[in-house]
Amino acid sequence: MKTPRRKPVLDRRAVVAEILKRRNGALVVAGLGAPCWDTAAAGDNPLNFYTWGGMGGAAMIGLGLAIAQPKRRVLIITGDGEILMGLGALATIGVQQPPNISVIVMDNEHYGETGMQATHTRLGVDLAGVAKAAGFRAAATIYDNAELRTWVPRLCSEPGPVFAAFKVTTDHAPLVLPRRDGTALKHRFREALLGVEEAYK
Amino acid sequence: MKKVVTNIEDRSRARRKTSPPVVDTAPAAASWPDRLHAVLRDMAIHQVAYVPDSGHARLIALVQSDRGMRAIPLTTEEEGVALAVGAWLGGDRSVLLTQSSGVGNCINMLSMVQECRVPLLMLVTMRGEWGEFNPWQLPMAQATQPVLTAMGVVVHRADDADQIVQTVSAAGRLAFNTSRAVAVLISQRVIGAKEFKK
Numbered sequence: 110m111k112t113p114r115r116k117p118v119l120d121r122r123a124v125v126a127e128i129l130k131r132r133n134g135a136l137v138v139a140g141l142g143a144p145c146w147d148t149a150a151a152g153d154n155p156l157n158f159y160t161w162g163g164m165g166g167a168a169m170i171g172l173g174l175a176i177a178q179p180k181r182r183v184l185i186i187t188g189d190g191e192i193l194m195g196l197g198a199l200a201t202i203g204v205q206q207p208p209n210i211s212v213i214v215m216d217n218e219h220y221g222e223t224g225m226q227a228t229h230t231r232l233g234v235d236l237a238g239v240a241k242a243a244g245f246r247a248a249a250t251i252y253d254n255a256e257l258r259t260w261v262p263r264l265c266s267e268p269g270p271v272f273a274a275f276k277v278t279t280d281h282a283p284l285v286l287p288r289r290d291g292t293a294l295k296h297r298f299r300e301a302l303l304g305v306e307e308a309y310k
Numbered sequence: 311m312k313k314v315v316t317n318i319e320d321r322s323r324a325r326r327k328t329s330p331p332v333v334d335t336a337p338a339a340a341s342w343p344d345r346l347h348a349v350l351r352d353m354a355i356h357q358v359a360y361v362p363d364s365g366h367a368r369l370i371a372l373v374q375s376d377r378g379m380r381a382i383p384l385t386t387e388e389e390g391v392a393l394a395v396g397a398w399l400g401g402d403r404s405v406l407l408t409q410s411s412g413v414g415n416c417i418n419m420l421s422m423v424q425e426c427r428v429p430l431l432m433l434v435t436m437r438g439e440w441g442e443f444n445p446w447q448l449p450m451a452q453a454t455q456p457v458l459t460a461m462g463v464v465v466h467r468a469d470d471a472d473q474i475v476q477t478v479s480a481a482g483r484l485a486f487n488t489s490r491a492v493a494v495l496i497s498q499r500v501i502g503a504k505e506f507k508k
Contacts, residue, residue: 166419295398
């Protein structure tokens with residue numbers, strides 16, 4: 110049943126930059142590893158929450174945020190290894206149907222931080238298929254720039270939950286490390302979103 | 311201090327669109343899950359995440375019929391820990407209902423609430439400790455408190471029904487006033503051992 114494999118050609122930095130150009134006040138949760146560096150490279154923002162641990166939790170952070178802030182778009186930008194560790198989250202999001210969520214996977218089909226071992230997506234697992242089966246309103250695997258141009262606006266505004274896996278290369282990109290103190294990241298996010306008074310009540 | 315409490319009550323009321331829900335026939339003196347539900351409501355808890363346990367069955371039913379609360383069933387308990395982080399980032403309060411075996415699933419994700427100082431309130435119904443029939447429940451029952459403590463979670467115990475409501479109320483204040491993870495372990499003595507009937 111496996112479809113023939115298509116070689117990933119998209120550049121991860123360019124994809125994330127293209128998405129975040131249109132964020133328009135969206136709240137961003139970045140999954141640990143390269144998606145954090147990609148998000149930081151596109152320009153730091155107090156409404157970016159970078160995770161440096163808790164692998165498998167990024168999508169669920171996004172769900173809690175989306176339910177708390179139904180009027181804001183929530184973009185979860187993570188990797189294939191990270192989402193595979195918490196696949197059940199796609200089912201939980203599918204059940205909740207938050208209209209303001211997009212789960213965006215930078216799928217390079219490898220564990221980039223631990224020696225480039227293949228992930229399940231390299232071995233045939235179709236994440237967009239999982240998302241669709243879990244109840245996402247729209248889900249796709251994006252291979253080229255033409256598809257990217259159609260999907261970026263959808264991810265930023267279409268009623269969700271929406272899912273997209275971007276097939277990106279394993280090419281090395283320079284490290285752009287965001288802040289890593291979790292408490293500091295939490296404080297600046299809440300200050301920017303809720304205001305100083307509410308953030309420290 | 312007083313001002314904060316008032317504010318919480320106001321927020322709770324603002325979220326509630328209807329009068330308190332009625333789930334089947336409530337006894338004249340409310341049972342502990344009913345009182346627990348009221349305490350969670352007064353704390354302005356909005357997101358209620360859970361993996362079902364028979365000990366939480368009535369509370370879950372109350373939450374599901376409360377339009378001021380969002381019932382969020384999970385596939386595994388660590389989802390609820392990550393959810394609590396997102397909820398708090400967005401200004402929402404959450405609670406995680408789980409049975410003791412689910413605590414084991416949460417271990418690594420608890421790093422996140424520790425590192426980010428995110429309030430986490432966990433209500434844990436114990437299995438495998440009091441009159442248990444199923445031997446597979448015992449290892450995690452024995453490990454529940456040490457594992458939580460090892461991950462920096464403050465642990466309160468409620469060993470009889472009368473203690474549950476005040477213990478959860480105190481645990482909630484601790485969690486949300488000091489931005490810490492707090493778990494309340496509800497003894498199997500209160501819930502009773504599961505019966506395996508033929």
